[in-house]
Amino acid sequence: MAELSLEGIEKTLGSTPILRGVDLDARDGELVVLVGASGCGKSTLLRVIAGLETPDRGRVVLDGRDVTALSPRDRDVAMVFQSYALYPHLSVRDNLVFGLRLQKVARGVIDERVAEVSEMLGLGELLGRLPRELSGGQRQRVAMGRAIARRPKLFLFDEPLSNLDAKLRNKVRVEIKALHRKLRTTTIYVTHDQLEAMTLADRLVVLDRGVVQQVGSPLEVFERPANRFVAGFIGTPPMNLLDVEALDPGLRESLPAGCATLGVRAHQLRAVGEGEALSPGQPRFDVEVLAVEPMGAESWVHGVLAAGEGAAAPAVSADAADGAGRRLIWGSPNWQAPVGERMRWTAEPSALHCFGARGERL
Template sequence: MATLKLQQVVKRFDATTTLHGIDLEVQDGEFVVFVGPSGCGKSTLLRVIAGLEPATSGQVLISGQDVTDRSAAERGCAMVFQSYALYPHMSVYDNMAFGLINSGVKKAEVQSKVGEAARMLRLEELLQRKPTQLSGGQRQRVAIGRAIVRDPKLFLFDEPLSNLDAELRISMRAEIRDLHTRLGTTMIYVTHDQVEAMTMADKIVVLRAGKVEQIGAPLDLYNRPANSFVAGFIGSPRMNFLPVTALDATLIQRLQLPAAAHTIGIRPEHVTPDAAGAIALQITQIERMGGSSLIRGKIGHHQESNFEFVVNGQTDLQERSSVLLDFPKAQLHCFGADGARIELDVQRHAA
């Protein structure tokens, strides 16, 4: 197991800077997820940690040792890629054993390590098959097994579930999280899917345009996002945003919004229909999922974006009708003109 520390890590490709002075500390045994939109630098950052890309400046320390100038092979990291990167002509066993054999590990030890990993990943019956004879989930488990047998200091996952269908992604999320519990090894996981980040991470690092927007536990980011970008990225369905100018004076007074307030945010799960509500929604679409309903519509003159709320169970509301909405001040988020969070004078409770 290992700790990781990044100090002012910068990465440039010619004249383009993709990482802008990243600072990060990962504790021994933590499961840390890098999340952000495409092009935010999360995979580049992972490759810098792995030694597959050199940092332009800054330091990478693993277990207190400066590895900034060391090769990937010297860092003690094992990486699992989105593409699996399995040798198609080799069996499952040979794919998992290949790195060990090349490193000169004795045959008996190779068999022991591959056998142990195969049992852990439920691959024992598949060891003589070729990758083309496996499902996507099985191939991904082989790729993970190939990493496990190396006993790495750090496990690095680069969007490993992106090629899987939705149902398989859910089961593989649980398997990877369970694997982390059993191994206790430090893991860093890259994804663009904030649901994966919320359900898997001990700590989330939200990136945008090569900069860290916020670092924290999943519920910390959900309950107290540092800015409107994090607020809109973390949570599904995404947070609703309304400019203060779209609110009537009575509502502004009731909410006691500070003078610097530019935008308010409220999560769909915190909005409730209320006959005495202060906001009128013109319903444009209802997604009826049985156990819950997602209602989407427009509010007043604020027609440029959808406003959504969730109803537990089924609803009698209909499309092209209107409904009055209310929400508790304790669940309201407030942001300034620069997008930064403004604290409201309320007692906020975890959702």
């Protein structure tokens, strides 16, 4: 096991900055998930850690040793790719031991590790098969087994579940979590999938355009997003982000000075009962129902703020950059509201988040 430290990592492709001064520490035995939209730099950062890309500036320090200039083979890391990267002409067993043979590991040690990994991942009956004879989930387990057999200081996962269907993705995600709990090897995991990120991570690193936006536990990032981008990216559905100018005047006046966007999570909204009086300071959102999505245990009720007296009425659309506007979603226990119905929603004042004009948390 090892500690990883990234110090001021910068990377530019042509004239386009990909990574902008990334600083990050991964503690011994920690599973750190890099999450962000496509093009945010997360896979490039992983490749810099692996030695497949060279940073323009900055240092990669692994277990107290500067490895920035070392080749991938000299870093003692193992990488699991989205495409599995198995040798198609080799059996499962030969794929598992390929790296060990290159390292000239003794045959007896190789046999021990194959037995250990096969039992751990349920590969015993598959050792004689070729990759084309395996399912997607089995191939991914072989790819993980090959990495585990090397016993590296650091595991790197580059969107390993992207090629699997939803049911299999859930199953393998649980397997990865259990494996990490057992092995306690320091792991850096890249994904764009928020469910993977939230369920796997000891700590999340949210990236946008090559800049680290927030680092924290999944619960910290979900409950106290550092800025409007994180609020609108993390969560399913993401946080409702409302243009303050579209709010009820009484609610606007109660918000902190400089608040340009009001945020509230879907699960923290509720419908106001007929004749119910709201307590002073409790927000109200008068909405028109646009759509209802039954999700099983709950429904997502999509609404749009109705322009009240004194409220501005911007176009009924979400802001392309961050979702701020007039649309919002209520996570309701199977509410069957007809489209077009007018409703009043509310939330506890403590559930509200305020962001300034530049997106900063207030």
